[in-house]
Amino acid sequence: MTFLEAVRQKFFAFLIVLGAAMVLSSVAFRFLDFGHGELKFIADFGFGGMFLFGSILAVVMTAQLFFAEMDNRTALTLLAKPLSRAEFLIGKFFGVWMILGLFVIILSALLGLVLWGRAQELSLLAEQSGRVAPDFSFRGLGIFAVLQWLRLSVVAAIVLAIAAAARTFLFAVILGALTVVAGQLQWIAQDVLLKPTESMLYKSILWLTSRILPNLQQFNIGDALVLDSGTVAATSIGWVILSGLLYAAAYLFLGALVFRRREI
Amino acid sequence: MTSAISVRHLTKDFKMGLRGLKLRAVDDLSLEIPRGQVYGLLGPNGCGKSTTLKIVLGLVAGTSGEINILGFPSATAEARRRTGFLPEAPYFHKFLTGRELVRYCAQLSGVSAIKMESAVEAALGLAAMTEAASRPIGTYSKGMLQRIGLAQAIVHDPELVILDEPTAGVDPVGAAAIGRMIRTMRDQGKTVVLCSHLLGQVEQVCDRVAIMDHGRLVLEGRVDDVLAQRDRHLMTIEALTPDARVAAESALAAHGARVRSVTHPRRSLEELFRELVTGSRDA
Numbered sequence: 001m002t003f004l005e006a007v008r009q010k011f012f013a014f015l016i017v018l019g020a021a022m023v024l025s026s027v028a029f030r031f032l033d034f035g036h037g038e039l040k041f042i043a044d045f046g047f048g049g050m051f052l053f054g055s056i057l058a059v060v061m062t063a064q065l066f067f068a069e070m071d072n073r074t075a076l077t078l079l080a081k082p083l084s085r086a087e088f089l090i091g092k093f094f095g096v097w098m099i100l101g102l103f104v105i106i107l108s109a110l111l112g113l114v115l116w117g118r119a120q121e122l123s124l125l126a127e128q129s130g131r132v133a134p135d136f137s138f139r140g141l142g143i144f145a146v147l148q149w150l151r152l153s154v155v156a157a158i159v160l161a162i163a164a165a166a167r168t169f170l171f172a173v174i175l176g177a178l179t180v181v182a183g184q185l186q187w188i189a190q191d192v193l194l195k196p197t198e199s200m201l202y203k204s205i206l207w208l209t210s211r212i213l214p215n216l217q218q219f220n221i222g223d224a225l226v227l228d229s230g231t232v233a234a235t236s237i238g239w240v241i242l243s244g245l246l247y248a249a250a251y252l253f254l255g256a257l258v259f260r261r262r263e264i
Numbered sequence: 265m266t267s268a269i270s271v272r273h274l275t276k277d278f279k280m281g282l283r284g285l286k287l288r289a290v291d292d293l294s295l296e297i298p299r300g301q302v303y304g305l306l307g308p309n310g311c312g313k314s315t316t317l318k319i320v321l322g323l324v325a326g327t328s329g330e331i332n333i334l335g336f337p338s339a340t341a342e343a344r345r346r347t348g349f350l351p352e353a354p355y356f357h358k359f360l361t362g363r364e365l366v367r368y369c370a371q372l373s374g375v376s377a378i379k380m381e382s383a384v385e386a387a388l389g390l391a392a393m394t395e396a397a398s399r400p401i402g403t404y405s406k407g408m409l410q411r412i413g414l415a416q417a418i419v420h421d422p423e424l425v426i427l428d429e430p431t432a433g434v435d436p437v438g439a440a441a442i443g444r445m446i447r448t449m450r451d452q453g454k455t456v457v458l459c460s461h462l463l464g465q466v467e468q469v470c471d472r473v474a475i476m477d478h479g480r481l482v483l484e485g486r487v488d489d490v491l492a493q494r495d496r497h498l499m500t501i502e503a504l505t506p507d508a509r510v511a512a513e514s515a516l517a518a519h520g521a522r523v524r525s526v527t528h529p530r531r532s533l534e535e536l537f538r539e540l541v542t543g544s545r546d547a
Binding site: 072263 | 323324351354355368373374416
């Protein structure tokens with residue numbers, strides 16, 4: 001139901017169109033490659049679109065779908081059925097999870113198509129000039145898509161936990177967006193923790209927040225997976241997936257605990 | 265036999281702001297709603313009846329007190345499996361058809377796959393929504409929304425049906441149709457709890473009523489008992505001439521009785537309206 005509701009929304013279509021436009025336009029902007037290879041530029045452009053619009057989708061759509069149930073009072077009808085609060089929240093999560101999956105699959109497929117097309121052209125040019133043709137990995141792109149789906153799912157779980165406690169849609173969206181930014185900047189906390197000069201109190205606070213908030217940067221290994229295939233160990237990918245699953249489960253559990261006490 | 269709903273010493277305080285002020289919405293309420301009857305819960309806005317219903321349904325936690333539904337604690341899934349609920353001014357996903365909504369609610373309520381189609385069609389039939397069941401909910405009139413709401417509330421054949429303002433915003437013909445559905449449910453042995461401001465309808469369909477004010481119960485009993493004025497009598501007389509009236513008054517005065525008023529019987533405006541517009545049933 002949540003998926004059907006979400007997929008019908010113009011907001012979803014709008015973000016898909018924006019993301020697709022960003023991926024497709026990467027070919028036109030490839031002259032701005034800042035000295036990197038063309039495929040790397042196209043891939044980075046696509047990864048950026050997926051990250052930006054995917055994050056907006058995960059934060060706004062999750063909060064919107066939750067608060068639509070509260071504000072339109074459809075939750076009254078549903079929760080008067082023999083349906084637990086946890087089941088309701090998990091249902092919302094999986095609806096959002098499916099819509100995020102659709103988003104990632106569409107953009108990844110488009111990115112793969114653009115990369116493949118340009119790689120074909122570059123191969124011809126390389127053959128003519130006797131240079132090594134640039135290449136990319138479809139398998140790596142597939143793994144990257146799975147990691148992005150997981151990253152966005154973690155964000156959705158966090159936003160659901162926030163929404164379960166929040167009174168307004170706006171509060172949930174703002175706090176959710178801040179959480180995404182904090183998750184992306186985890187490397188600053190990691191850097192500080194490694195420095196011996198910082199105070200113990202400061203380091204303790206950073207250590208705690210770095211455990212509470214997931215390190216969303218760990219999912220951004222697109223370059224290594226797609227362009228430098230084979231440079232990322234399977235165990236590293238496994239740990240990233242495990243960490244994402246644990247964070248998503250922990251935030252869903254927290255959300256369910258908070259939502260149990262909410263007055264509808 | 266246990267009551268359909270048993271409320272004992274229920275109190276609900278809402279916290280107001282950060283200073284710990286409390287608003288008492290329900291104040292030491294005790295109620296026993298018997299099975300198999302239509303029970304009206306009445307009261308002005310803000311009297312605590314909606315809060316009481318929400319606590320009964322487990323949507324809001326009471327501050328103190330105990331509630332059982334058909335012998336089960338009210339917050340349990342077991343209690344809710346036996347309960348159907350139509351909220352006030354129901355809102356449903358507009359992209360679903362009526363049948364899809366009722367089927368979805370049947371799934372949530374644990375109706376088995378084997379019984380699904382027959383349960384959905386029976387609920388749609390009782391709510392007189394079979395014909396419109398294939399249309400998207402977004403195209404429904406207010407009366408149809410209430411009726412499809414009723415269908416989703418009863419699709420799992422609950423023993424207890426709670427209706428919060430089921431006729432709010434519905435025209436008299438539609439309201440009368442909902443009244444008939446309520447009586448049908450009672451005839452099927454269900455307990456119906458009706459929360460309404462339309463006192464005329466409550467009077468017509470309810471067996472018992474409770475009136476709340478400021479979170480407290482101020483009156484409870486059978487409708488006939490609470491409305492009857494036992495010290496007064498009403499006679500309806502045909503062809504009463506002035507002479508006959510004087511004679512009747514004298515005869516009554518001789519026995520110590522006094523005629524307080526003589527009026528013509530009236531139909532209610534609702535009855536007249538329904539009589540005139542029977543063809544316009546919730547178009």
